[in-house]
Amino acid sequence: MNMSKAAQRITLTILAGLVIVPAAAHAAAPRPCEDMLKEMRAAKSTAKLSADDKAKVDALEAKAVERCNADDDRRADGFLDDAMKLMKK
Template sequence: MNKFALALALAATAAANPLSSASAAPTPCETVLKDLRAAEATAKLSDADKNKVSELETKGIERCNADDDKRADDFFAQAMKVLGK
């Protein structure tokens, strides 16, 4: 196969499968929220950390309700970090 044919084959493959692992859709925010709440249930946190997690969870839920899964997941990830997960 010459270089031109190989380039065409690669372009056709990329066009047929536009989602790569680098640009895949974020995890559904409902799933991440479920994981966050499970982690919260067993966490031993100070009052300040509880408030921070609650604030981040609220912001995440707001973005989740607006169908902005990427930003919701970011807020939930920050809350998980506070939880030590």
Template sequence: MKNLTLAFALGTLVFAGPISSAFAANIPCEEMLKTLRATEATAKTSDADKAKITDLETKGIERCNADDDKRADDFFAQAMKVMGK
């Protein structure tokens, strides 16, 4: 019976581990926004790129306010990509 209990416990860890680590990998959108704004302050971008960055930042802030950190971080990451970061 001890072996069965141990096997069940280990099996639970194996399946739960990747799932919980996937959720832990997300950065709070507020932190990502701080990083974006710091990068934006020093980035040299064209007017067209600035417009794209502002649009993506606005969309990200909207998602962040809706507690949708994953999508907010995606928008912020796209803005960072436009800046070459």
């Protein structure tokens, strides 16, 4: 099989793309929301929050649980990250 240089480059580019894209997608996978939820609740149990901040954290936790139950780990993790920032953890 005698391929031209251009055909070889195209083939190598396609093969590289097939290897890199799944690796990048796996690296960006969210953490399991159940794990993040445990961490957030542990932090919340020791945090000293104002009534306003506690209400915000509780609302973010409720949204996270809803998304976690829907198997939407990425959005659940986002809500939990926001709650942790409010608690400065």
